[in-house]
Amino acid sequence: GQQLNQSPQSMFIQEGEDVSMNCTSSSIFNTWLWYKQDPGEGPVLLIALYKAGELTSNGRLTAQFGITRKDSFLNISASIPSDVGIYFCAGLFLAGGTSYGKLTFGQGTILTVHP
């Protein structure tokens, strides 16, 4: 099946620092999603990207859909303690105008923020 490589696997940062993480794929997607998972809970959608080159922000979070359609990036600015959690990228290829398809997840980036 499709492979998504997400890096880094983990990050330990100080409060106030900026964070960057990325995902690369062996094949193209036409949708990229970024999720956050808090301890003991299910993933929650942060940002969705629908076309190559798209740059989208959600508060302090900014994500980009790579031009090659095989990668995506997530940046968090001015991190705060509640940013702690696991961040997942996910790629989706939808064919023929359908809104259903198989979601492929990256391995996750574990973020720790020290006050």
Added chain:
Amino acid sequence: EAQVTQNPRYLITVTGKKLTVTCSQNMNHEYMSWYRQDPGLGLRQIYYSMNVEVTDKGDVPEGYKVSRKEKRNFPLILESPSPNQTSLYFCASSVSGVKTQYFGPGTRLLVL
């Protein structure tokens, strides 16, 4: 309150003993899906369902069964669990495609 519920939240069982993990959503969603989460592997899709009586395999369907007899429920069945099915399982649902999925709280399963 709109939500996806899973039961049980925690389960310890032994190899070969059939079990069912229930998933229910109260949002009238058509699409439902099961994932397993393992360290270093992210979430992998087991099965999904686009509507009542319509199910299909995800990436890792071996050893699992599902059914979708009603819109709100999508149980995951392990007919003969094995230790390699020890994992954290998530159910998810959406009204219009995978990108708007709501995830349940997870079920942590240990198979001895």
